[in-house]
Amino acid sequence: MTTAQQILVVGPSWVGDMVMAQSLFMVLHTQHPGVCIDVLAPQWSLPILARMPQVRQGIAMPLGHGQLDLRTRWQLGRSLAAKGYDQAIVLPGSLKSALVPWFAGIPTRTGFVGEMRYGLLNDRRRLDKQALPMTVQRFVALGLPASVTPAPETPQPRLLANTDHATRLKQQLGLSDDRPAIALMPGAEYGPAKQWPANHFSRLATALLAQGYQVWILGSAKDRPVADTIAQGVSGNGVHNLCGQTQLADVCDLLSVCAAAVSNDSGLMHVAAALDKPVVALYGSSNPHHTPPLSPKAQILYLGLDCSPCFKRQCPLGHTRCLADIQPEQVLQALGLPSL
Structure with missing residues (x-):
């Protein structure tokens, strides 16, 4: 009897990248039918991984971004050695991200060359950024044989939502079903150069209310100040500022019952796209050809x-004109709604 292939994926540190990594997990199931995929990832990402049917288990990395702590990595690696993984795929490009699979003695350790980790990886790939311009293509390429050179097909990420949980959340948060909801995601963990102006979000929300929608502002506690500014600038009733009142899993399930979403280039943009929602994605300082939302509805x-x-x-x-010059009327048009 043939034993199923077991693969450990060392996942990325950003929400959007973790969503895009689902394309790799899908390809691995095509390449190795019956494969068991575990993902070593930050604690915050485990609820997202739980919504990916391709993943058997998410394993929390006990160290924060940038921490080396060789002893903890060695202990984690030795604890994972007993699982008998056949292969590890290391998505981040840092040396420290390749240490745990090496400590675990995983026989095949795949990743792109970077940070002098030649001894840690034994299936080393050279990254051709022109051949693989998109992050998701680079992830998927690591799940294919090294001999496959053209840019690979990248299946669309598809997160599974818990609609029962969404119903309970709406009751807890005082959200009604009398009007369809459009989500606004004004945050950007990377920095303000990726954020559409708050007053533009306010004008957009005012227009959406006038056209019979309610507005849910979604994000983390860090996004609460900008969300407060947006809500204060809105004329009309029906704006619900939920930033800081929900966890990532909650936001995922709430997005699943929204009619559409408007977002900066952020992790939540990728979550909305992976839930197959119409998304208007606002790009300024970043490159939409490198990390686009992976959905035909975007x-x-x-x-x-x-x-x-x-x-x-x-x-x-x-001046951030790259974003400030995008007007709310353009967003309404992209949503298929009348302009202001």
């Missing part, structure tokens, strides 16, 4: 100014 608004994409956390020119 509409990207990107001006492509001479100064963008700069990939900076703060606008180096001090």
Whole structure:
């Protein structure tokens, strides 16, 4: 009897990247029918992994982003050695991310060359950024034989939502069903150069209320200040500022019952796309050709100014025109709604 292939994936540290990694998990199931995939990932990502049917188990990495702590990594690696993994696929490019599979003695350790980790990886791939311009393509390529050179097909991530949980959440948060909801996601963990102006979100929300929608502002506690500013600038009733009142799993389930979403280039944008929701994605300092929302229902608004994409956390020119010049009327049009 043939034993199923067991693969450990060392996952990324960002919400959006973890969503895109589902494309890799799908490809691994195609390549190795019956494969068992475990993902070593930050604690926050475990609820997202639980919504991916391709993943057997999410394993919490006990160290924060940037921490080395060789002893803890060695202890974790030795504890994972007993699982008998056949292969490890290391998605991050850092040396420390490749240590646990090496300590675990996993026979095949796959990843792109980077940070002098030649001894830690024994299935080393050279990254051709021109051949693989998209992050999701790079993830998927690591799940294919090294001999496969064209840009691979990337299946669309599809998260499973818990609609019963969404119903309970709406009751707990005082959200009604009398009007369809459109979600606004004004946060961007990377920095303010990726954030559409708050007053633009306010104008958009005012227009949505006038057209019979309710508005849910979704995000973490860090997004509460900008969400407060947006809500204070809205004319009309029906805006619900939920930032800081929900966990990531809650946001996932609430997005699943929304009519549409409007988002900066952020992790929640990728979550909404993976829930197969119509998404309007606002890009400024980042590159929509590198990390686009992976859904045919997504509409990207990107001006492509001479100064963008700069990939900076703060606008180096001090004006953030790459986002400020995208008007709420354009977002309404992308949603298929009448303009202001």
